Amino acid sequence: MSKAESTLLDMGITLPEAPKPVAAYLPVRIAGGLAFVSGQIPMRDGVLLASGPVPSSVSPDDAATAARCCAINALAALREALGGDLDRITGVLRVGVFVASDVDFHGQPAIADAVSTLLVEVFGEAGRHARAAVGSVSLPLGATVEVEMVLELGG
Amino acid sequence: MSKAESTLLDMGITLPEAPKPVAAYLPVRIAGGLAFVSGQIPMRDGVLLASGPVPSSVSPDDAATAARCCAINALAALREALGGDLDRITGVLRVGVFVASDVDFHGQPAIADAVSTLLVEVFGEAGRHARAAVGSVSLPLGATVEVEMVLELGG
Amino acid sequence: MSKAESTLLDMGITLPEAPKPVAAYLPVRIAGGLAFVSGQIPMRDGVLLASGPVPSSVSPDDAATAARCCAINALAALREALGGDLDRITGVLRVGVFVASDVDFHGQPAIADAVSTLLVEVFGEAGRHARAAVGSVSLPLGATVEVEMVLELGG
Numbered sequence: 001m002s003k004a005e006s007t008l009l010d011m012g013i014t015l016p017e018a019p020k021p022v023a024a025y026l027p028v029r030i031a032g033g034l035a036f037v038s039g040q041i042p043m044r045d046g047v048l049l050a051s052g053p054v055p056s057s058v059s060p061d062d063a064a065t066a067a068r069c070c071a072i073n074a075l076a077a078l079r080e081a082l083g084g085d086l087d088r089i090t091g092v093l094r095v096g097v098f099v100a101s102d103v104d105f106h107g108q109p110a111i112a113d114a115v116s117t118l119l120v121e122v123f124g125e126a127g128r129h130a131r132a133a134v135g136s137v138s139l140p141l142g143a144t145v146e147v148e149m150v151l152e153l154g155g
Numbered sequence: 156m157s158k159a160e161s162t163l164l165d166m167g168i169t170l171p172e173a174p175k176p177v178a179a180y181l182p183v184r185i186a187g188g189l190a191f192v193s194g195q196i197p198m199r200d201g202v203l204l205a206s207g208p209v210p211s212s213v214s215p216d217d218a219a220t221a222a223r224c225c226a227i228n229a230l231a232a233l234r235e236a237l238g239g240d241l242d243r244i245t246g247v248l249r250v251g252v253f254v255a256s257d258v259d260f261h262g263q264p265a266i267a268d269a270v271s272t273l274l275v276e277v278f279g280e281a282g283r284h285a286r287a288a289v290g291s292v293s294l295p296l297g298a299t300v301e302v303e304m305v306l307e308l309g310g
Numbered sequence: 311m312s313k314a315e316s317t318l319l320d321m322g323i324t325l326p327e328a329p330k331p332v333a334a335y336l337p338v339r340i341a342g343g344l345a346f347v348s349g350q351i352p353m354r355d356g357v358l359l360a361s362g363p364v365p366s367s368v369s370p371d372d373a374a375t376a377a378r379c380c381a382i383n384a385l386a387a388l389r390e391a392l393g394g395d396l397d398r399i400t401g402v403l404r405v406g407v408f409v410a411s412d413v414d415f416h417g418q419p420a421i422a423d424a425v426s427t428l429l430v431e432v433f434g435e436a437g438r439h440a441r442a443a444v445g446s447v448s449l450p451l452g453a454t455v456e457v458e459m460v461l462e463l464g465g
Contacts, residue, residue, distance in 0.1 A: 024271040025286040029248050031307045032188060033342060036249045039287035053258070093339050094346045094460075098289045103363070106452040116334040131335040132349035132458045134408045135448035138290035142261040148287040152341045179426040180441040184403050186462045187343060191404040194442035208413070253444045293445035297416040303442040305404075
């Protein structure tokens, strides 16, 4: 088991099966030492963890939990794409976080922090990344959060 | 003629002249074996194919047609940037699809599929990519869809 | 002083201290000859220059000024990340501009031009880039504009 996955287990997180893309694309595209992870939504065991905008439909706290679920799904997709070895990840470069938001909601950074914090817990300093967090009028399947990533691979 | 462009012709698609950027930027920026394509809108022969949000102004089907037009414009921009040779493209890495959406519209993936499907038809397995599809409250010139891409170049 | 910073001074622009991230991420992530700059908002001297959507809360002209401020903050973050030497930047590759927009506002490109124009003034041809400008329903802290970048580094 990779060191990263072992760290996840210590944190009480068992990676799920890699989520299937909801359409005609790849969960992870690898090229030239980079891995591009498709936008992940907070799907767990086939159920959407949170749907609708913050805060009218979902509280900021629940949206943060959903964002963390997106990050876990991204790691699950990466594990599958990397033949089980998350330790090939040498750095997280960029994270994009889209938060379904009411017009007057401006707390996207705190929600995106759930993603950033998890990545640093799993990968240490190598997990520190650039980030763009923005509000979105609506997201696929009604998801409250969507998270995409670009990572650096070694080996 | 490049193999990719010949495939497009077989599909009944003649690439238009490369669209002019609507502002002070490049249609395609090439560096280090990567090509970044600027956000393309569904402009055809100088006319916007679809404007306004889905579904109140544009049906999902018409938005998918517009998304496909964005992808064709991206290929036209790439052809010009690559001196006519689309076969220098060795892979599509990431596609970003913004869909002007009403608050309760969640079908962005099906619209983005029109882009993904076209790219796989043109480039085969190399055309398979990571993707983020999100809703947007409004897009440049009122466009219904905007599509950007990152590709890998060889040669 | 770097040539780029000297050009900025000639333009009457003194780079501020690098903005602190509003959450758990890096202002700039460098890897493999690329620099990813986190989404910058128009914060100047600790005050948000423009908040709320265009045009109901902020005029397009004021939004363009705010976008320029975001670009200056990005350069300040880059200067710090590059040990003071902006001349390590050999190219601007992609700029993402999110504009808080009312549903019927479609002038995002003109606002994003304030960013693109500044980058070309500072870096010349190397500053020309691909770009995606989109509307957003709401942005962090209520900002009117958020700007992120990917750049190429030499040396």
